[in-house]
Amino acid sequence: MAQRTPLMAGNWKMNLNHVEGTGLVQKLAWTLADAKHDHGAVEVVVLPPFTALRSVQTVIQGDKLSLGFGAQDVSAHESGAYTGEVSAAMLAKLDCGYVLAGHSERREYHGEDDAVVNAKTKQILAHGMTPIVCVGEPLEVRQAGEQVAYTVTQLRGSLAGINAEQVGSLVVAYEPVWAIGTGEVATPEDAQEVCAAIRDAIREDHGEGVADSVRVLYGGSVKAGNVADIMGQADVDGALVGGASLKVEEFAAIAGYQR
Numbered sequence: 001m002a003q004r005t006p007l008m009a010g011n012w013k014m015n016l017n018h019v020e021g022t023g024l025v026q027k028l029a030w031t032l033a034d035a036k037h038d039h040g041a042v043e044v045v046v047l048p049p050f051t052a053l054r055s056v057q058t059v060i061q062g063d064k065l066s067l068g069f070g071a072q073d074v075s076a077h078e079s080g081a082y083t084g085e086v087s088a089a090m091l092a093k094l095d096c097g098y099v100l101a102g103h104s105e106r107r108e109y110h111g112e113d114d115a116v117v118n119a120k121t122k123q124i125l126a127h128g129m130t131p132i133v134c135v136g137e138p139l140e141v142r143q144a145g146e147q148v149a150y151t152v153t154q155l156r157g158s159l160a161g162i163n164a165e166q167v168g169s170l171v172v173a174y175e176p177v178w179a180i181g182t183g184e185v186a187t188p189e190d191a192q193e194v195c196a197a198i199r200d201a202i203r204e205d206h207g208e209g210v211a212d213s214v215r216v217l218y219g220g221s222v223k224a225g226n227v228a229d230i231m232g233q234a235d236v237d238g239a240l241v242g243g244a245s246l247k248v249e250e251f252a253a254i255a256g257y258q259r
């Protein structure tokens, strides 16, 4: 079985300007260094708003900080008359390593369906970055017990037409919508159930090797106090962290979780 490096990604959402963002990144790097964080054992990534990306890039690269960075969204189009959008080529030029595709807040507030998420995922891959493809069910689907079928359908729609090698290189984030920013965290068993189903679907579609190498994250009210239990699940390879990633000590503790 492949050894998957755990990934802790901090999605700042629409928080922190470029001054605040660079400050957080520096403090985070110092805190991790103080805690003797093993960068080989857990990969730590920040996902600032577009306006902070260039500054965050400059600090991380200039100070040689052991942090990855990336963007929260990208255009589904290559280039052209798409006012307000940011292309994958532009993000690649900033050396972004990761880009979120289909975060539930994009799906909910901006009407992004699986076809749009699929086009964005293909753009990210075409420009040499790693997509973090987000899937997950709303409350009513969970209450109906349909979370696995719903999430796997979203996954297959979002990854349609993407070849096995590329699927093996990307990251999937399972985020039950009802657990995002609510303080409601899925139980470790809930997270494991759907993360395992995601890996099973990838195994069915692309084979064992691809299923073994793809990283599946859990997101939804992850904190220092619950991360170890969540990470203790066989098919959870990391976390997509929102609110708690804005607090340096908390995010550093998440990144330094003990299994």
Ligand SMILES: O=C[C@H](O)COP(=O)(O)O
Pocket: 011, 103, 175, 179, 180, 181, 182, 183, 219, 220, 221, 222, 240, 241, 242, 243, 244
């Ligand atoms: O992208 C992160 C997720 O939406 C989780 O956010 P949260 O940790 O604030 O619940």
